[in-house]
Amino acid sequence: MAEREMLCGKCGCPLEPRRVDFEYLGHVFFADAPRCPKCGEVYLSEELVRGRVAEVEMELENK
Amino acid sequence: MASFKEQLEALCMQNDPPPCAAECPFGLDVRAFVAHLKRGAFAAAYRMYRDATAFPGIVSRVCPHPCEGACVFAQRNGAISLRELERAAAAHTPNPRPNRYNLPKRKERIAVVGAGPSGLACALRLASKKYAVTVYERGARRGGSLRGLLPDEALDAELDMQFMHETVEFRYETEVRDLSELDAEAIYLATGRGGDAFGMTLSGTGACASGREGVFLGGGLVGRDPVAAIADGLTAARAVERYLKTGGRNEPFRDGSTRFHPDPALLPAPAPAVAPGEGGYTPEQAVAEAQRCRECRCDACVTYCDLMRSNQKYPSRLEEEVTTTIEPVSLSRKARLATRLIAACDHCGLCKAVCPAGIDTGAFLLESQRKMQELGAMPWAFHEFWLRDLEFANGEAWLCLSPSETKTPRYLFFPGCRLSGSSPELVERSFDALRTVAPDSAVLLGCCGAGASWAGRTELHEAVLERLRAAWRSLGEPTPVFACMSCRREFARYLPEMASVSLYEVLDEGFPVPKRGAGETVSVFDPCSSRDWPDAQRAVRSLAEKAGWRLEPLRMEGKYARCCGWGGHVALSNPGYASDVTKSRAGEGDAPYLAYCANCRDVFASAGKRAAHILELLFSAPDWERKAPTASESRDNRRALKRRLQERFTPGEVTPMEEPKIRLSIAPELLTKLDRDHLLREDAEAAVLRCEESGRFLRDPETDSRAGHAQVGNATVWVEYRAAGEGFELLNAYAHRMRIVEGHDNG
Numbered sequence: 001m002a003e004r005e006m007l008c009g010k011c012g013c014p015l016e017p018r019r020v021d022f023e024y025l026g027h028v029f030f031a032d033a034p035r036c037p038k039c040g041e042v043y044l045s046e047e048l049v050r051g052r053v054a055e056v057e058m059e060l061e062n063k
Numbered sequence: 064m065a066s067f068k069e070q071l072e073a074l075c076m077q078n079d080p081p082p083c084a085a086e087c088p089f090g091l092d093v094r095a096f097v098a099h100l101k102r103g104a105f106a107a108a109y110r111m112y113r114d115a116t117a118f119p120g121i122v123s124r125v126c127p128h129p130c131e132g133a134c135v136f137a138q139r140n141g142a143i144s145l146r147e148l149e150r151a152a153a154a155h156t157p158n159p160r161p162n163r164y165n166l167p168k169r170k171e172r173i174a175v176v177g178a179g180p181s182g183l184a185c186a187l188r189l190a191s192k193k194y195a196v197t198v199y200e201r202g203a204r205r206g207g208s209l210r211g212l213l214p215d216e217a218l219d220a221e222l223d224m225q226f227m228h229e230t231v232e233f234r235y236e237t238e239v240r241d242l243s244e245l246d247a248e249a250i251y252l253a254t255g256r257g258g259d260a261f262g263m264t265l266s267g268t269g270a271c272a273s274g275r276e277g278v279f280l281g282g283g284l285v286g287r288d289p290v291a292a293i294a295d296g297l298t299a300a301r302a303v304e305r306y307l308k309t310g311g312r313n314e315p316f317r318d319g320s321t322r323f324h325p326d327p328a329l330l331p332a333p334a335p336a337v338a339p340g341e342g343g344y345t346p347e348q349a350v351a352e353a354q355r356c357r358e359c360r361c362d363a364c365v366t367y368c369d370l371m372r373s374n375q376k377y378p379s380r381l382e383e384e385v386t387t388t389i390e391p392v393s394l395s396r397k398a399r400l401a402t403r404l405i406a407a408c409d410h411c412g413l414c415k416a417v418c419p420a421g422i423d424t425g426a427f428l429l430e431s432q433r434k435m436q437e438l439g440a441m442p443w444a445f446h447e448f449w450l451r452d453l454e455f456a457n458g459e460a461w462l463c464l465s466p467s468e469t470k471t472p473r474y475l476f477f478p479g480c481r482l483s484g485s486s487p488e489l490v491e492r493s494f495d496a497l498r499t500v501a502p503d504s505a506v507l508l509g510c511c512g513a514g515a516s517w518a519g520r521t522e523l524h525e526a527v528l529e530r531l532r533a534a535w536r537s538l539g540e541p542t543p544v545f546a547c548m549s550c551r552r553e554f555a556r557y558l559p560e561m562a563s564v565s566l567y568e569v570l571d572e573g574f575p576v577p578k579r580g581a582g583e584t585v586s587v588f589d590p591c592s593s594r595d596w597p598d599a600q601r602a603v604r605s606l607a608e609k610a611g612w613r614l615e616p617l618r619m620e621g622k623y624a625r626c627c628g629w630g631g632h633v634a635l636s637n638p639g640y641a642s643d644v645t646k647s648r649a650g651e652g653d654a655p656y657l658a659y660c661a662n663c664r665d666v667f668a669s670a671g672k673r674a675a676h677i678l679e680l681l682f683s684a685p686d687w688e689r690k691a692p693t694a695s696e697s698r699d700n701r702r703a704l705k706r707r708l709q710e711r712f713t714p715g716e717v718t719p720m721e722e723p724k725i726r727l728s729i730a731p732e733l734l735t736k737l738d739r740d741h742l743l744r745e746d747a748e749a750a751v752l753r754c755e756e757s758g759r760f761l762r763d764p765e766t767d768s769r770a771g772h773a774q775v776g777n778a779t780v781w782v783e784y785r786a787a788g789e790g791f792e793l794l795n796a797y798a799h800r801m802r803i804v805e806g807h808d809n810g
Contacts, residue, residue, distance in 0.1 A: 009760040009769060024801035025442055036761075043761045043770060044781065046797045057800045061442045061636075062403060 008036035025060050067427040074420040076323040076361035077377050082133035085321035088294040089115045100353035109156035117184045120221035123149035125212045126290045135325045141336035143356045151349035163228040166193045171307050174247035176239050179207020180289045181282025182253035184296025190229035197232040199239050208289045249303045252280035269313035271299040325359040363417035369644045370407050378424045389434050405431045406445045407637045409630030411591030432519030443777045444800045445636035446518035448741040456480040456510035460701040463534045465505035466712040471539030474504040479547030482661040484697030487704035492682040500573040511550035517631050548592040565599035580611025586652040589624035590660035603659050610680045615654045627663040645670045655687050665691035693738035725752045726790025746775045747796045750782040
């Protein structure tokens with residue numbers, strides 16, 4: 001599935017890969033994900049959530 | 064109370080030998096010996112047998128084989144014939160000769176007094192370790208009490224062969240009169256029955272030890288028969304070696320006891336014993352006889368508990384891993400390796416039911432859950448979905464209602480949240496039926512607290528129990544009537560002041576059952592929570608038969624009922640495992656399952672197994688293929704049930720319906736997808752609402768659809784939707800557990 005071209009609903013800007021911080025079970029980490037360069041709104045696609053995100057969650061739960 | 068570890072140390076029989084090995088004078092590892100024979104490895108079997116007995120050619124002929132009397136099949140198609148198997152190992156090994164070991168000579172000298180079975184065994188074993196051994200024998204030849212038990216040629220041939228690589232000085236026709244004559248660091252007295260003990264007796268401080276340093280005694284001298292004398296000689300060799308190396312005289316006594324006695328009822332009947340020909344078993348016959356052996360070990364837990372079986376871990380191993388997970392040996396969180404394992408227990412109680420020592424590994428895992436929660440070390444995602452359901456059941460869906468005039472109803476019907484969510488109409492019909500038996504019955508819609516208990520959330524669990532207790536007291540302490548056996552088990556465990564009964568017992572006694580079936584065959588699937596309630600199990604069978612169904616028993620039912628896969632809410636932490644358990648249960652019977660737990664029925668329905676609830680048989684035509692409700696539908700059903708009961712019995716107190724804050728239409732297939740991810744319709748509504756209210760969303764310029772996320776509980780829910788009519792249409796939804804740290808733009 002090709003990455004969808006999303007625009008920020010508030011600012012109207014195209015999203016750009018930028019750093020996003022995450023927290024789970026006391027672990028804090030970051031990764032690049034599509035984000036509005038102005039307001040910072042994030043987009044995580046279903047593909048990403050079911051793939052890499054789920055993997056990382058599983059790893060942290062097993063620690 | 065003893066810790067679980069102490070309980071295991073005191074009671075677990077995992078390492079106890081089977082009765083055959085316990086009875087063996089040599090403590091032969093019978094299971095390993097037989098396992099070699101099963102695969103036709105005669106050389107390996109023989110080597111093992113020779114190491115254990117020193118003189119396989121003698122022992123296999125003269126041993127009385129107490130192992131056979133102890134065999135679990137002794138009274139059932141015949142004991143495994145170890146005598147013949149031992150002979151076959153010796154007969155069919157490609158090379159019966161002993162191994163030659165090239166070890167350095169040891170300088171210590173050992174004197175063995177007596178060349179009978181015990182002295183010979185001791186001498187052979189020590190000589191093979193290259194000690195300087197001298198055997199003093201009063202007579203002119205070796206053999207002692209073995210002479211006459213087997214032909215001289217056979218005896219001499221075996222002795223010659225076993226001693227062929229060893230250097231032992233035999234001094235025949237040499238009578239030892241005083242031990243001071245012997246120039247040796249250690250002495251073994253094996254002068255036989257009635258022989259000279261030189262004033263020595265067994266001191267009891269260690270195997271074969273006398274009261275004098277360096278002097279050991281055993282065999283016929285201390286009353287052993289010839290076979291036990293050989294075993295004594297081998298023990299004495301160990302005792303002598305320990306003494307020479309450490310100066311100690313404390314060689315452990317052989318513990319020939321076992322607490323483990325296999326239950327023949329749990330073992331399939333063996334094939335009939337294989338009869339040997341004149342020359343003993345042929346190799347094929349020996350393999351066939353070995354294959355009758357079940358290699359008994361105490362392994363009911365790891366055989367029947369899904370968690371222990373799938374992880375191949377005995378309770379002792381679980382205990383170690385769980386304990387180091389709760390109290391990691393390192394300061395790093397990395398040591399919490401068994402977190403998911405702890406959450407994988409379905410709390411069915413089968414481990415305790417099948418354990419001959421009654422060890423309750425499930426209780427240990429539940430206690431471990433509590434400790435992990437206290438430490439904040441259990442991932443929230445392993446339980447949150449069901450804890451939110453508990454909140455709903457005891458919040459929006461809670462109802463305590465007593466329709467009759469009396470302030471003290473006789474019965475309090477507690478249908479349980481799962482049945483109310485799956486078949487609200489059956490709850491209503493059951494309540495009506497109960498009221499025909501006892502018109503003053505009341506009803507309580509709520510959750511028993513199992514989810515909080517399974518999650519190890521002690522405080523929340525206490526609060527649920529307190530609320531249930533208060534409701535019960537406010538009605539004058541009626542007898543709770545349970546449709547769900549899990550609720551009943553939870554009440555019995557945590558609210559023991561309430562004497563309860565199952566709905567099925569009440570209906571079986573007082574309700575006229577319409578006959579709807581025509582003798583079709585079904586299997587009653589006892590929920591694991593019914594294990595301790597045989598009266599309820601009988602009542603369900605009686606109701607089903609009265610209703611016209613023929614019952615086909617399942618192998619594991621009644622006391623040994625197994626979990627359907629739902630217990631412990633394991634699907635959240637271990638989805639693949641829970642689904643495997645359900646599939647395995649569904650395959651245990653060919654006939655459709657008749658459940659009396661709504662969870663069992665629903666998980667089987669979801670796995671494609673034909674299943675119905677017993678109440679369907681009583682109150683309607685059962686639909687064996689009815690789909691399980693989604694979690695969202697379950698909530699709707701419970702809301703509707705509450706309203707319906709209020710409308711019927713307390714029309715003035717009907718809770719007004721809450722209007723959803725947003726109109727969101729969801730296609731049925733999408734709702735099913737949400738359900739698989741443990742997402743509710745209201746979670747999607749909350750996310751769309753958050754996007755629309757905050758104006759924070761993303762827009763796909765091609766389709767004009769929107770996407771965004773919201774925190775619902777601890778989860779992050781993503782929605783894709785578009786405007787439709789006066790509201791919105793959901794296009795997709797998914798969720799993740801990690802939280803996006805908002806308002807932090809490192810651009």
